[in-house]
Amino acid sequence: MKERRGALRVIAVTSGKGGVGKTNVTANLATLAAQSGQRVLIVDGDLGLANVEIMFGLAPRFHLGHLLDGSADLNQVLAKGPEGVRVLPGGSGVRSLTALDDAQKMRLMATLDTMEDDFDLILIDTGAGIGENVLFFVGGAQEALLVVTPEPTSLTDAYAAIKVLSLEAGVEHFHVLVNQAPTEQVARDIYEKLCNVTRRFLKARLKMLGFLPRDENIHRAVLMQKPVVLAFPHSPVSRALKVAGDKLLQEEPPPGNAGGLKFLWHRMLREGPEASAPVAPGTPT
Ligand SMILES: Nc1ncnc2c1ncn2[C@@H]1O[C@H](COP(=O)(O)OP(=O)(O)OP(=O)(O)O)[C@@H](O)[C@H]1O
Ligand SMILES: [Mg+2]
Numbered sequence: 001m002k003e004r005r006g007a008l009r010v011i012a013v014t015s016g017k018g019g020v021g022k023t024n025v026t027a028n029l030a031t032l033a034a035q036s037g038q039r040v041l042i043v044d045g046d047l048g049l050a051n052v053e054i055m056f057g058l059a060p061r062f063h064l065g066h067l068l069d070g071s072a073d074l075n076q077v078l079a080k081g082p083e084g085v086r087v088l089p090g091g092s093g094v095r096s097l098t099a100l101d102d103a104q105k106m107r108l109m110a111t112l113d114t115m116e117d118d119f120d121l122i123l124i125d126t127g128a129g130i131g132e133n134v135l136f137f138v139g140g141a142q143e144a145l146l147v148v149t150p151e152p153t154s155l156t157d158a159y160a161a162i163k164v165l166s167l168e169a170g171v172e173h174f175h176v177l178v179n180q181a182p183t184e185q186v187a188r189d190i191y192e193k194l195c196n197v198t199r200r201f202l203k204a205r206l207k208m209l210g211f212l213p214r215d216e217n218i219h220r221a222v223l224m225q226k227p228v229v230l231a232f233p234h235s236p237v238s239r240a241l242k243v244a245g246d247k248l249l250q251e252e253p254p255p256g257n258a259g260g261l262k263f264l265w266h267r268m269l270r271e272g273p274e275a276s277a278p279v280a281p282g283t284p285t
Contacts, residue, residue, distance in 0.1 A: 025177060029245045031081075042086070048098040052125055146174045163202060177210055
């Protein structure tokens with residue numbers, strides 16, 4: 001990954017269907033970006049399930065819940081992952097975090113606001129589906145990275161996610177990463193299908209970020225609690241992750257979100273989940 005210093009980029013990693021590889025993608029892209037000299041924070045937005053820390057082999061004492069109830073400060077809560085990646089743990093088995101209320105969102109927003117100068121890249125790993133927390137996190141990020149797999153249900157669910165995120169959280173730019181694709185052509189076909197239906201019915205715009213092959217090394221790395229790009233750096237999936245990561249960091253962030261996190265989240269809390277992207281009549285549900 002090439003180094004890029006400049007304005008903070010905030011990218012939420014999301015999907016329609018669960019289990020498509022979001023957490024692996026987040027952990028590995030974060031590791032690669034950190035290796036290239038970026039200051040990277042992962043926010044584990046899959047609150048209550050704590051996937052990122054498991055993938056990094058961390059056992060943090062504190063999590064977001066402690067930050068929100070004031071029992072720990074940011075320094076105590078931010079865990080250290082590989083290559084200097086910092087992790088804001090989402091808390092395991094903490095029911096109160098599974099649906100953040102407005103006060104909790106405000107506090108989280110205020111905290112992240114104070115970190116804008118400390119990082120070059122914030123990746124938010126979101127939970128499966130399009131629940132409240134996901135809308136909040138993706139709506140607050142400037143960009144969404146949508147992970148899709150070739151299964152038909154994944155494609156339908158991906159379109160549903162684009163629709164809800166664009167209409168209810170005002171997200172207009174989606175990077176699409178096709179995971180577990182047997183060939184590049186299959187990945188391109190999936191991307192084209194998704195683009196065609198999105199173009200017809202929504203204002204959101206998609207960009208192909210790349211594709212990752214199905215590779216058992218991911219599974220082996222998960223068992224070792226290491227990102228695959230560190231455990232098996234020369235494996236097919238690690239090479240593909242590097243290509244996708246380079247592309248992501250070299251791209252100009254989308255225009256129009258200059259206010260950053262604060263602006264977007266404040267707007268969401270002020271206005272509620274209102275449509276900010278108009279939709280053409282006859283949009284499929
Ligand atoms: N390219 C790949 N090749 C092989 N296995 C993969 C690949 N990507 C992900 N997996 C496997 O798929 C499973 C789900 O991955 P991961 O936990 O990253 O998905 P997720 O989208 O974060 O899931 P959730 O929605 O539950 O948070 C893991 O067991 C992982 O090892
Ligand atoms: Mg996950």
